[in-house]
Amino acid sequence: MRKEKVFKIFIDFDGTITKEDVGEAIFRKFGDEKSVNEIVDKLLQDKISSRQCWDELCGLIKNPDQTKLDDFIDSLEIEPTFVTFIKFCNDNKFDFIVLSDGFDYYIERLFKKAGIANVKYYSNKLFIDEVKGLSVTYPYYDADSPTSANCKKNHIINHSSDDDYTVYIGDGNSDKDAAQYCDFIFAKKGLARFCSMERISFYPFNNFDDVQQKLMELMSKKNLRKRHQAQLKRKSAYLAE
């Protein structure tokens, strides 16, 4: 019997599942715009790690108003094609995991608003205290991965095996390292620019319909080849464990 292809799909949240970067939008809305820009610029120039970036951004908001924050989160949107994409994955028995360098607080809220349940995700954690301010914890932090405070690469290694065709879907800075461990990369914005610069092959996409269409093409290929550089990267990560 022919063995079915098994795709393991890893998906960024901010700017990929949502139309805009929710984490950044929150700080732009409630923090001082100039300071936010300075901190984000430092991150994009690799002068500070993602964890430092979040810590500094949280420091900008002294007395968060939870109702206003919730209302703002509720005004943001999940990419509508993501809902059909979940069905496509479930119908084909493809595991998919959301890997976010943002926060559980708004991921839960936005999924609930869109009627999305039981999606496995890993992220950082945000706590809101109207007196003490915002605080964050990083349960999946790995000092070796400065571009993402939630080490996305480790989740990929832990949730895939040699039999899987790994797929990464993302748009930004926190995906740069992790995407390189996957066989098929779907990239837009900053991640697409990074892949082009580093000569890493990727599929450009606008929304999840584009991803679905390309995956259907890949599924029908007789000899689907894994990306050699990704195989080498995964091999060295397994050996290092």
Ligand SMILES: [Mg+2]
């Ligand atoms: Mg993103």
